[in-house]
Amino acid sequence: MLLIDCPWCGARDQVEFTYAGDATVRRPDPDAGETAFAEYVYLRDNPRGPHRELWQHTAGCRRFLLVERNTLTHEISGTAPPREGPQ
């Protein structure tokens, strides 16, 4: 069971949250070209270990949050509002 510390609501059961994927992906500049957009949409680092990801507190405040979680151990090392975490 994952216990996720929502920055606004406090620690809650994972069932209140919806996973929203890799948080390190950045939308390229509009004129960055097709290759940059194809990589943005489709390619992922998919790390085995620490992973910075987005979750949404869908059954709570409905806000997105940044979660740093280890994909090998499921250990969560920290959560933060998405814009305040290290980029």
Place this chain on the structure above:
Amino acid sequence: MARYSVLSLARHALTGHRHWPRAWRDPDPKPRYQVIIIGGGGHGLATAYYLAKEHGITDVAVLEKGWIGGGNTGRNTTIIRSNYLLDANARLYEFSLKLWEGLSRDLNYNVMVSQRGMVNLAHSDTQMEAFARRGNAMRLNGIDAELLNREQVREMIPLLDFSAEARFPIYGALLQRRGGTARHDAVAWGFARGADQRGVDIIQNCEVTGIRVEGGHVRGVETTRGAIATDKIGIAVAGHSSQVAAMAGLRLPIESHVLQAFVSEPLKPFLHTVVTFGAGHFYVSQSDKGELVMGGDLDMYNSYAQRGNMPLVEHTLAGGLALFPCFSRLRMMRLWGGVNDMTMDGSHIISKTPIEGLYLNGGWCYGGFKATPGSGWVFAYTIAQDRPHQLNEPFTLDRFARGVVFDEKGAGPTPNAH
């Protein structure tokens, strides 16, 4: 290496089965091979087998970091079928199903293929229409498909919930009679024995730690048992494709997710087919030992843990109970997780890569087991001929950038939604 037969069984019975020879050798790696396959699961072993059998390439090593069949080959729910909507998927899976039908004889190894039928339940008029469409698409591709009404389903599987209280009433089903199950460990062992008999070296406890690339061409691999040179490498490590491809500097359109499976205590035979829930994600069959083998959805977040979490256990079994209220007092014996390559379109990749001599077989989402023989066959062709077979030509690595994806479910580039 001796052939298995009734005669050999009787002969060994006389000596108390104490003198059966090893089914495959345990060789040390040679310094060089013509082809190296990374990953000793079903797909990698099948690839080695068909390289030797169909293309006469026997100077092959299969490198496995653990023991053969110890990954997803031994973790799936053993279902085989070819009930796909899209032509490219249907053709590959049907080719694979036809190989399954003759596999025990071909390998001289009983892989226990049981064509007990695959029943996809429908719970609304709309779903019945969608299944009629899928069934027609299958039949146009030469695959058997039957649309069953509620009464026909009731006759076939009377223990389903047909009461007035059923949360999702059963309207009918799409049936593929030729679908069913196979013994997954035997698939790994049978392909390993067949490949070994033809001269392939199966090297266990040998983890690949690096891929050597010079001038855009593969030259060899670094392993925990030393460096091995080669000009052709086939990657067949679904679940960890991103990790191995990264050794050659490639990023893939894949996320790794964990999928759980469950086995109940053994029961007397009561379920003679494979059943899937149409209003949630749940599937079940009864093993030859009487246990119910069940599965459901992904845990939904990236994971390499080979174990899942409790909310999905509850969610999956709630789906099971909605179909079969009689399961309510059943005790679970085991649950486990496997790591799946989830691609951005929900379809697999069997392809050349931008690096010469490097070939990728992965992205099987949670449908890899049924593809094992067909996938190995076309991957062997791709490696031997240095070009894809027409069956895997659509499933290239560059299809995403070109916008030619095969999204069976129409879920878009969201790996956990496929």
